[in-house]
Amino acid sequence: MVDIATRVHNHNWKIDPIVRSLIDTDFYKLLMCQSIFRNKPDTNVTFSLINRSKSIRLADLIDEGELREQLDHVRSLSLSRGESTWLRGNTFYGKRQMFRPDFMEWFEALRLPPYHLEKHDGQYELTFEGKWPEVMLWEIPALAVLMELRSRAVLKGMGKFELQILYARAMSRLWEKIERLRHIDGLRIADFGTRRRHSFLWQDWCVQAMQEGLGDKFTGTSNCRIAMKRDIEAIGTNAHELPMVYSALTNTDAELAQAPYQVLADWHEEHDGNLRVILPDTYGTEGFLRNAPDWLSKWTGIRIDSGDPATGAETAIRWWKSRGEDPTKKLVIFSDGLDVDKIAELHARFAGRVKVSFGWGTLLTNDFTGLAEDRLAPFSLVCKAVSANGRPTVKLSDNPNKAMGPADEIARYKRVFGVGEQAALAVTV
Amino acid sequence: MVDIATRVHNHNWKIDPIVRSLIDTDFYKLLMCQSIFRNKPDTNVTFSLINRSKSIRLADLIDEGELREQLDHVRSLSLSRGESTWLRGNTFYGKRQMFRPDFMEWFEALRLPPYHLEKHDGQYELTFEGKWPEVMLWEIPALAVLMELRSRAVLKGMGKFELQILYARAMSRLWEKIERLRHIDGLRIADFGTRRRHSFLWQDWCVQAMQEGLGDKFTGTSNCRIAMKRDIEAIGTNAHELPMVYSALTNTDAELAQAPYQVLADWHEEHDGNLRVILPDTYGTEGFLRNAPDWLSKWTGIRIDSGDPATGAETAIRWWKSRGEDPTKKLVIFSDGLDVDKIAELHARFAGRVKVSFGWGTLLTNDFTGLAEDRLAPFSLVCKAVSANGRPTVKLSDNPNKAMGPADEIARYKRVFGVGEQAALAVTV
Structure with a gap:
């Protein structure tokens, strides 16, 4: 009725x-x-x-x-x-x-x-x-x-059946990705896809699919509303806006050079453990690590968000070793433009050498590439x-x-x- | 999901x-x-x-x-x-x-x-x-x-619960009417409510409720689409527009006086049986019947659509008797402003004296009187x-x-x- x-x-x-x-x-x-x-x-x-x-x-x-x-x-x-x-x-x-x-x-x-x-x-x-x-x-x-x-x-502009097939295809595509990820031993992966999601309902569906498909390998979502709704972990640390604004507020080159560290000094006061994750790339990872104060090398991990991710991780490993730290105790979070191939490749290369973790964004919550004549393909909005x-x-x-x-x-x-x-x-x- | x-x-x-x-x-x-x-x-x-x-x-x-x-x-x-x-x-x-x-x-x-x-x-x-x-x-x-x-x-302007309650009440109200009608022996009643319905879905619901609640007492619906969809009888004969237009087309008073009979003469050629139903009130029932040609008294029935319905039916009965017809063989269809009390009253008064039938319109498919602060009450639109x-x-x-x-x-x-x-x-x- x-x-x-x-x-x-x-x-x-x-x-x-x-x-x-x-x-x-x-x-x-x-x-x-x-x-x-x-x-x-x-x-x-x-x-x-x-x-x-x-x-x-x-x-x-x-x-x-x-x-x-x-x-x-x-x-x-x-x-x-x-x-x-x-x-x-x-x-x-x-x-x-x-x-x-x-x-x-x-x-x-x-x-x-x-x-x-x-x-x-x-x-x-x-x-x-x-x-x-x-x-x-x-x-x-x-x-x-x-x-x-x-x-x-x-x-x-789409009909009822077109829509049904569109979502059937997008769901199948994500599920196939999940089935591949499921076979990666020791994988730890979280949803970072709020900002580029196809829609709220779709992100919520993706999170639930990850929960069912990956079990403990799925570590949580960056989305607080969905974390609350689905009773899972909320995930995230800090981002570029902190060093960007801190830097803009400085008056001299010397102050500017210190600004990114001042951000993390403030963070250090507030947080410990897995929240002490360095985002080193705002003004170039190499220079940032080279000039970093020693207390930063004690931090739990690094998030790699631009450049070639393997190069970034190798740089981090070298830096930890140079500061007398054991990289196998350290966390490396990859979060830039990931999809299943890249995740599998990075995991294979770094698992065991560091603790590896992934923040999967756009291609988790918005991979409609090629569907609907490619008019739903994700794009780069910030x-x-x-x-x-x-x-x-x-x-x-x-x-x-x-x-x-x-x-x-x-x-x-x-x-x-x-x-x-x-x-x-x-x-x- | x-x-x-x-x-x-x-x-x-x-x-x-x-x-x-x-x-x-x-x-x-x-x-x-x-x-x-x-x-x-x-x-x-x-x-x-x-x-x-x-x-x-x-x-x-x-x-x-x-x-x-x-x-x-x-x-x-x-x-x-x-x-x-x-x-x-x-x-x-x-x-x-x-x-x-x-x-x-x-x-x-x-x-x-x-x-x-x-x-x-x-x-x-x-x-x-x-x-x-x-x-x-x-x-x-x-x-x-x-x-x-x-x-x-x-x-x-209404909320989800308000809507749910609104329809719950309207449904209950109609169902109570149906439960009263169910007890009338020999009742024959059809849905005539398309033109004044609250909505299409609501009319369709009302028809289904009548089907389930009244069984054979429910004789069909005037709505062709719903008759087709629900596989029930489509009901209806003719209306005022025929004598109104035929009359407007006449050139003399003498032609005018004959126009309503000319309508039924044309109808007579096309239809027989239960489709031969006179709608006598366009220019006054009394005069229409008084001056009607004899072949019209052989027709199957009369539809009473204005004036006091009991008076109209008594007039018809007297007329049939005056023409040597047996009213108990004749059909009287009441179709004006009916609700349960009036239906019960008319049925009690005329059942046995004529074949009684009802075309129930506005108060079947649009009785939202008093609901939603009475802002949905039916009104008279033609x-x-x-x-x-x-x-x-x-x-x-x-x-x-x-x-x-x-x-x-x-x-x-x-x-x-x-x-x-x-x-x-x-x-x-």
């Missing part, structure tokens, strides 16, 4: 909100937010959406009215009581009360600040300005909204801090194609951090 | 069409259409929507764009192959091939003609002009669209022929509140048909 009430209700949707919770975001954003809330609460920053895949003309695909409705809906969100209870009481990385009461009180009162949206040359210019701890929480919902509106724009207290931020990374910032500042940062020739790698996701 | 494809598909609805089939209409419209197609194919008529319930400001409630989308969708419909096969091959009133091949060929090629829509003083002025057999098929879909858009406008070949039509009926046409023409018709004093009855549905 047709359930008339349900059908009427479904028909009445004015908007189908993409982001329905302030914790539908990455766990590391909340960790960093608390750190910023304590150490740099009054820094003014601008975050900006950057579509590195210029051929995807988002402003042509996505209706501006719909985009505004979705962003306005995000601004209407606040932490629910259950979410607050979960953040306050749940164990993260083995620790209770990860989030301090003063931070939680602030977070409970938070609504996201206004956005600025313009169209330019087939792209949206979407920026957020304000206090760092508030503005930085826009990153993930903004990306998730844009990604899913693009998915919806493509799905809109939302980054572009200035802090009026000064531009700079990122170099281990891949010059991922560099950002004004040319003169890039040159200065390269000089200060002693970055030499870098191998350019294509950025697809 | 969430069925992502279904959810995406449901979300993609651009329009949720109210009328999805050209045979989502009343059976008598098709019978009359075939008759008109044969006898008056080139008559130009104008049909017009008339909301007798002025307090329901339809143009304030219903978005014009949505209304146009729905009406445009109706214009895109054509007879499907299965529908054509059913009309050509099904048994109606015990007869095969009720619809002639020439009519079916015409019907298969038919698309409904354009509509004219304007807003005036909180109401829609919706008119249809063109050849009678085409324009007349707009009546039921136009009413169904307006009725359901009004329902949707009210339902739009779509009538207002002119034929440029001349205004007139209807008097047995209730002066249902009369329509220019005042001078009403006066003339009253004189020609010898209509005296009439009792005014409130028109609620």
Whole structure:
């Protein structure tokens, strides 16, 4: 029998909100937010959406009215009581009360600040300005909204059977990947795919498929909402925005050279164990490790997020050995552009030499490549801090194609951090 | 598990069409259409929507764009192959091939003609002009669209539980009516509620509830689409538009006085048995029967559609007796503003004296009175022929509140048909 009430209700949707919770975001954003809330609460920053895949003309695909409705809906969100209870009481990385009461009180009162949206040359210019701890929480919902509106724009023209087959194929594809991963002994892999997901429901499905298919090899998800909903681990540490903003705030080259270490010194005070993971590539991994203070070599691990991942891991291993550390006790987290072949290859090469772990993003939660005439293929969208207290931020990374910032500042940062020739790698996701 | 494809598909609805089939209409419209197609194919008529319930400001409630989308969708419909096969091959009133091949060929090629829509003083002025057999098929879909858009406008603001309770209550209410009807021995009742239904799905539910609850006492539905879908009898004979248009086409008072009988003479040629049912009230039942030719008294029955129904039935019984007919062999169909009390009362009074039958309309398929703060209560919307070949039509009926046409023409018709004093009855549905 047709359930008339349900059908009427479904028909009445004015908007189908993409982001329905302030914790539908990455766990590391909340960790960093608390750190910023304590150490740099009054820094003014601008975050900006950057579509590195210029051929995807988002402003042509996505209706501006719909985009505004979705962003306005995000601004209407606040932490629910259950979410607050979960953040306050749940164990993260083995620790209770990860989030301090003063931070939680602030977070409970938070609504996201206004956005600025313009169209330019087939792209949206979407920026957020304000206090760092508030503005930085826009990153993930903004990306998730844009990604899913693009998915919806493509799905809109498809028939019922086309849709059924589309998802059947995408599900089969992921399941085949999971079946290959299942055979890798000692694998440890987490979902890092919130920001580039095809849709919320799809990410949630992927996480559940990983749970069933990989069992203990699946270590958790970066998505707090899904971690809470599915009662699994929330995963994440810190990201480039910390050294980028800290660096932009410095006044001299000498201060600049120290800024990335100052970030980790602040982190060191707050966190221990598996949360002490270095992200070394913001201004070049080689130089960062060469000039790192000794206490950093005691940290638990390193996350490799750009450049050739095997080269990055070998560099880390050499560095640990040079500082008298045992690499087999250290954690290496690969998180850049991974798919099954690369995961298998890196695991084969490094398992036993270090503790290996993977943060699987875009190609877990958005591998629709080749489906729907390739109009759903993932693309490279980011939302980054572009200035802090009026000064531009700079990122170099281990891949010059991922560099950002004004040319003169890039040159200065390269000089200060002693970055030499870098191998350019294509950025697809 | 969430069925992502279904959810995406449901979300993609651009329009949720109210009328999805050209045979989502009343059976008598098709019978009359075939008759008109044969006898008056080139008559130009104008049909017009008339909301007798002025307090329901339809143009304030219903978005014009949505209304146009729905009406445009109706214009895109054509007879499907299965529908054509059913009309050509099904048994109606015990007869095969009720619809002639020439009519079916015409019907298969038919698309409904354009509509004219304007807003005036909180109401829609919706008119249809063109050849009678085409324009007349707009009546039921136009009413169904307006009725359901009004329902949707009210339902739009309601929550999921409110909706669930609303339908639970409406279902319970109808079921209680059915339980009362079930106890009436020898009851024969059909669904006549297409034009005033709350929604298509709701009418379909009501029909199924009647099937299960009343068994053989439920004789069928006026709705062809539902009759086909649920494999039950399609019910209906003829309506006021035939005498109204035939009368408007006459040139003299003498011709006018004969027009209603000419309608039935044409009908007599085409139909026999239970399809020979007189609708006597267009210009007053008393005068119509008094002046009726003798062959009409041989017809199977009379439909009572205005005025006090018991009075109408007593008049018919007296008339049959005066013509030497046995009323116990005759059929009386009550179809005006019925609900359970009235049905029970009329059945008790006339069962045994005549064959009694009921066509239950608005209060079967739209009794939401008092629910949703009474904002879904049924109201009196009709779509009538207002002119034929440029001349205004007139209807008097047995209730002066249902009369329509220019005042001078009403006066003339009253004189020609010898209509005296009439009792005014409130028109609620």
